[in-house]
Amino acid sequence: MNERSFTNPLYALSGSALMKDKRQKIIDAAETLIAESGFQGLSMHKLAKEAGVAAGTIYRYFSDKEDLLQQVRLEVAQRNAEAIQRDVDESMPLKERFRKMWLNIFDLSVSNIDNLKNRAQYDSLPCVRSHETKEIERKMFSKVDQLFTEGRETGVFKPLDNPVLAALSLEVSVTLARKQSLGYYQLDQDAIEAAIEASWDAIITH
Template identity: 50%
Template sequence: MSDKKERILQATEKLLAQYGFHGLSMQMVAKEAKVAAGTIYRYFEDKDDLLYQLHDHILGYVANKLTANVCDDMPLKQQFRTMWLNIWDMACHSDAPLINRGQFENLPRRNSPEQRQLEKRMFAKVDTMFDQGKADGQFKDLDNEILSVLGLEPSACLARKHVRGVVTVSDEALEATIDACWDAITKHK
């Protein structure tokens, strides 16, 4: 990807995290990216397009990070735990400042089927894990979207609160929370 385009996307992400959705001006982005205002329009249709593309850009990053160090042949619990912590780390360390969902979720997005399809493909490994767990009879027989809400979403939610200082989560509590999420998605006699 062009150097400039990359810089513009990163500037946008940073400023979005810092100043929120409104209060993001094209001039600010230009300045932060060390690019002239007009240059942005070589790479992006308009402000909306910039935000759309940022959404996709981040989604790619997230899909990548999310499934880092996860192999199909790891025990399910370990796969799950790894993903859970991947999410937690992303949202906490915020090397990519917007992943901090909540802001990301609210980026304007194309709601096209292609977009939906893309998201599916990106999170294929998550699906595989859930499917495997259900085939095993270890996981509850629920739609993967629901399992995701039960098992992984809390990681992002809690991380956001943790970062905002609403709760402080000790290492011990963190482990207990992961187990609780596991409890949510697994069957109990």
Template identity: 60%
Template structure:
């Protein structure tokens, strides 16, 4: 028997769960709190998600898809590597001011053990395909260090995430020249010398 899913309620639940995770972390998350935040009955959640684990996996994918779309916006396959890198770096920087909950949720997810669900991991990897291609092409051309793509991400784009969050929270402000210097330093961290 096929269930008709109301995209509205499904999305409401995902958004409410994401906000709760961003605000309080996973340990405080309950289906009752999600239901209250989403404005639905607790039983309604179980019409869309079989259990908390499925809800968390779908929130994870929901957040990843939105972040991947923003990070890779404006990047094309024919761009020079450094231009694509700079575009992605600035997209991450700008994401912090417009999507604080998404970045906070992502930080919460990264503190959890990786999902054992191969399908979830593969979907996430595919969402960030332009980032993956950037690193693979950079290594193929011997521009980037021959390190795992996740390591290259941490050495380069992860700094953008950290700096952008601190900037958005008002810890400090970078002017345009300082921002360009930071992008150049992030690039320098992953290129061969």
């Protein structure tokens, strides 16, 4: 968000702020519609209506539909990156950090999938691996990277690359969340804790 528009109302009507408002309104509307009706249900007309702008206006901020979707994904990814590492601090013990991020991912996945917002994440993210995407990923996984690097160097974790460690442990939470949302089961608190413990077992040395 442009913070200036909150502290000084004058900025709210200025060119760039207004523009930013419209751009944001369009992106927000896109997310809303995608959450409601999935990715294929997004038409530029519905989007314009939902965002309260004219159809042509969208093309002042995005070169075409693909560009718009790209930027929606970017925004979703950024929000996800923040959510995943929320309340995680380097000063916390290794296991606690692991547990916190595991739960963050699990919660995020459940809500995303429930809202169909997962589509913004799953359908799309794999398709692109642009510079920006990689930037996001680095940010997204900075604390994750640190966790795995630290754990491996102290001999707590197995000597595997970080992405492999992630796939073996943290990303299991995504799989479990998805399955739960599809109705395969309903994990209670104990089951979740057991799953976290098992994920931990996967990567520590025994």
